Amino acid sequence: MTPAGRLQAAIDLLAALDAAPRRPADAIATDFFRGRRYIGSGDRRAVSELAWGAIRQRLRLDWHLARIGTPPTPRLVLAAHLLLAEGWTLQKLGGHFTGDRFAPSPLSPEEVSALRRLSGAKLVDPEMPEGPRLNLPDWALPGLRARFGEKLAAEAAAMEAEAPLDLRANLLRTSRESARLALSGEDIAATPTPLSPWGLRIPERKPVTGTAAFKEGLIEVQDEGSQLIALLTDARPGMRVADYCAGAAGKTLALAAAMDNRGHIVACDVSAARLEGAGRRLRRAGVSNAERHLLEPGDKWRKRRGRSFDRVLVDAPCTGSGTWRRNPDARLRTNATDLAELSAKQAVILEEASELVRPGGRLVYATCSLLPEEDEMQIERFLGRHPDFVMRPVPALWAELCPAVVCPVEGEALALSPARHGTDGFFAAVLERRP
Structure with a gap:
């Protein structure tokens, strides 16, 4: 896929998510890609990263768009994310919204106007209320304040970060060290978790379910x-x-x-x-x-x-x-x-x-x-x-x-x-x- 084609696929995925707001995003994404088997694994990963980046910042992006009185369409949500979170310029955005085959259609005058008003803004704006500033929904703030007090901002920041991939060694079939060595033999480096005596941690997402270690029941994915x-x-x-x-x-x-x-x-x-x-x-x-x-x-x-x-x-x-x-x-x-x-x-x-x-x-x-x-x-x-x-x-x-x-x-x-x-x-x- 071309970079512009990936953008259009990410817009389509965001539209599918908006159409079923109560359904888990991972289930929607699974169905989305299953219906588009022509999207290869590298492109699928790139499309997912685009869409999930916008989802991760959606509370803030919606605040920015609401402040300028613009509805949060999938096209504008993704464009605003690229502009505010990824550092794209309006010129670069226009170079991808071309209307060419598989590319998003050109930005409308209204979309261009909205994006111009967002250009130069900071993703975390000083005028934001606490909810979008911390990237937390308003309804959850009272409980989270009660839980964390003055440490709420630090916990909110940690909730924005990518989670590592944790595994549990299945002691019915192996030991933790043997499971670690089995993964290492498949070019996956894991380290023991600091608290669980059964756990292994991989710093980033890896396709562990395709490994022999997983198929043979040596490991399970578990935080x-x-x-x-x-x-x-x-x-x-x-x-x-x-x-x-x-x-x-x-x-x-x-x-x-x-x-x-x-x-x-x-x-x-x-x-x-x-x-x-x-x-x-x-x-x-x-x-x-x-x-x-x-x-x-x-x-x-x-x-x-x-x-x-x-x-x-x-x-x-x-x-x-x-x-x-x-x-x-x-x-x-x-x-x-x-x-x-x-x-x-x-x-x-x-x-x-x-x-x-x-x-x-x-x-x-x-x-x-x-x-x-x-x-x-x-x-x-x-x-x-x-x-x-x-x-x-x-x-x-x-x-x-x-x-x-x-x-x-x-x-x-x-x-x-x-x-x-x-x-x-x-x-x-x-x-x-x-x-």
Whole structure:
């Protein structure tokens, strides 16, 4: 593809994203490129970088366009991104919007006028209100201020940065060092993660799913913070464990490895499609102690299995604010209504899952959110309703489970963030049912 052709493809991708604002961008992009198989891998990467660059800065770009009274069309959003974030000139833009074959049509007089008014502006304008200045949606600011206080700007900057690629060595098939050497043999350099004893980190995105190491089940893609949640669940060989919101089973895989395939895990979810995908991952990883269970309305499974599990992990559905550096479109897709609805759903799920915990067993509540409404406030309300549960402070558990590494948090719960810990934003609280 020509550079101009890549621009047009990026405009088309942005238009597809705008047409389905509630759908995850990665799913839309997958469908977009699947329908355009003529776009080769190098061009696909270039088109994605153009579109994702604009998505990452969309809150600021929309502010600039609104200030000059111009609707944020895909053409203008991409042109404004190139002008303000990539340092293009109006002349260079005009040289790509030519109307030639596969190139974007020439800029209209209105578009040229709008871009002239933006020319010379700074992407982060001193007149911006706090939301676009920090590249954070207004609805999330109160919770993020409560979480980070004076460190909010530093955390916001970390949420803008590209996330590294974290992997978990599958101890059912290999060791962390052997997995690292296997990747090195395929020209992928990885280093041990500083906190997780199972993790490997690659500084930038690499096509690891095409490697022999991945196909043979030696590694799984999993952020280090997510690995730490599995670590704190403390699933041991011989235990009965429920992964109550298993999804595609990322944490189920880690729990099975910690249990050395001994004991029993039930991976639960409300989505049959997610559980089907989980089955493929479990087989590739060599997991033999897990079964899948579809949670359906009227299902009596929870009642039959009440108070029978040693460990119950609830990786609750949430706003995903902790993953915004990895999924920049998510900050555009969620709003205050979503936060309220998800908070109510989390409370219900927590109640349901707690019924499965045996006396002396543990309930681990986790989210990939940075917002207190989904994290500490949920735990406070739950403990207020359930005096039969007590919180187990993370530092004491960490000293037992990972004594060679200093605990990354000082408070009772695990609260990780991109700036402080170099992970996605994760929260986890470990609750124990009194004997």
